[in-house]
Amino acid sequence: MAEPRRVCVVGPGTRFLSGITYYTYSLIEALGEAGHQCSAVLIRNLVPERFYPGRARVGGALTDLRLPPDVPRVDGVDWYWGRSLARAIAFLRRERPQVLVLQWWTGAVLHTYLVLAVVARLYGARVVVEFHEAQDVGEARLPFVTRYTDLLGRSLLRLSAAQLVHSHFDRELVKDRYGVDESVTLVAHAGYDYLPSRPPLREAPADVINLLYFGVIRPFKGVEDLIAAVDLLGSDTRFWFTVVGETWEGWDLPNRLIAASKHRDRITFVNRYVTDAEAAGYFAGADVVVLPYHRSSSSGPLQIAMAAGLPVVATRVGGLVEATAHYPGVVLADPSSPESLADGVLKAAELVGRRFQGATTWSDTARSYTELFDGILR
Known part of the structure; x- marks a missing residue:
């Protein structure tokens, strides 16, 4: 296989639990299984709780999701920084990743991502931005937030060596919104198989x-x-x-x-x-x-x-x-x-009772990432 790389993935932790949390953890595990030396910087307090739509369940015991025990991590960085950002910077200085992978889904992380990208670049790392949304739909309705995201987003992307999206549809959105060129890479979203095995939970009768x-x-x-x-x-x-x-x-x-x-x-x-x-x-x-x-x-x-x-x-x-x-x-x-x-x-x-194949696997995702790492670090 290709040469293993030192990779640091930045994304949300479990305190503000969301679908991107599951993606971040799954990606780290997949890259580790592919032979890369992974570390993680997790976003702990995404925003002040009073501004978060799901504030009533922030920090609740909703998941058993865990990173592999051998993955060094900082858990985590807060929206308002304080000492948490200093710990993350010290962590990057110590780990010296070759690649910093930033999970992008909301403008709330942009000020933190911009600092981490600058620090990573100073220590010789290449920066990769993976888009899950060009911008959160709720944020896009707020004029000030949209302008802020445009400004910091373009600054962040100028520091990046590559950008990833999950579809041609998103590729066009990102290109039009942030002015990036044809170097945007398409990596299909892998299927989630993290859920534990459980008996069916349904009120529906068995015959419907x-x-x-x-x-x-x-x-x-x-x-x-x-x-x-x-x-x-x-x-x-x-x-x-x-x-x-x-x-x-x-x-x-x-x-x-x-x-x-x-x-x-x-x-x-x-x-x-x-x-x-x-x-x-x-x-x-x-x-x-x-x-x-x-x-x-x-x-x-x-x-x-x-x-x-x-x-x-x-x-x-x-x-x-x-x-x-x-x-x-x-x-x-x-x-x-x-x-x-x-x-x-x-x-x-008419399809009920059948089981189908066709979801992208995390091995496929790790392979695509490995090819990308080889390209930007060559």
Whole structure:
């Protein structure tokens, strides 16, 4: 194989738990298994808690996710810095990584990333920025935050040797937003197989098709379209609907539609951020996963579903079409269309009971990263 590299990955820790936490930890483990010497700088307090949509569960015991014990780490750096940033700088000086990999999903980390990138460059490292979003959707609605992200984002990217995205869709977004050139590298998002084995967790009777929506409930997630599709499919008693997710940004329209639905007796609604064990149970109890997004760069619940081999109904938006291109268990529907979503559910019902292959593996991701490291360090 290629020469092992000293790699430091920077991303969120488990205190402000999110899908990017799982990606960061999974990437570090995959790179270590590929022979690289990995270290980690984790973001501990992402923002002041009062500004975080999921502030009620910050620091809660939601996951057993752990880094491999042999991975040196700083846990972690706080939004307001203090001594935490000094510890991270000292850590980089001691570890002297050849590559610093920054996980980008929110402008809240940009001031910290800019400092870490400058320090890493001073110690001879090359900087790689991996995009999960060009910018968080909620942040993009705030003019000051958008200008701030544009300014610091472009400064950070000028310090980077490479940028990674998960789809051609994101490549164009990043190029248009931040002015980067054709050097943006495409690395497909790997399937998530971190969930523990658990018995099915479902209220649905054994003889019906349990349709699962899993993930935070935000305006662009389209959960209200799924509830409208419930009404369209209401006379078909084969279906049960399970919605599991934490409400963000005050988007309670799906909550109100569920409460008012005449088919409420066939809807399970778990309106909170669940533990890993619960998530494993809900996916084990699902027959079809439904993701009715209005927009999306990538999707953690999609990657969980594909790793499990489940049938999926997803909308034709953003990077989802590319993410599912080689997955035979997907049915694509039109976004913002309950009618198309209901039709997709009927088609997916014919796939229930089968298990599918086609998710990208973490070995594939590590191989792509290794090729990138060889290129920028040659």
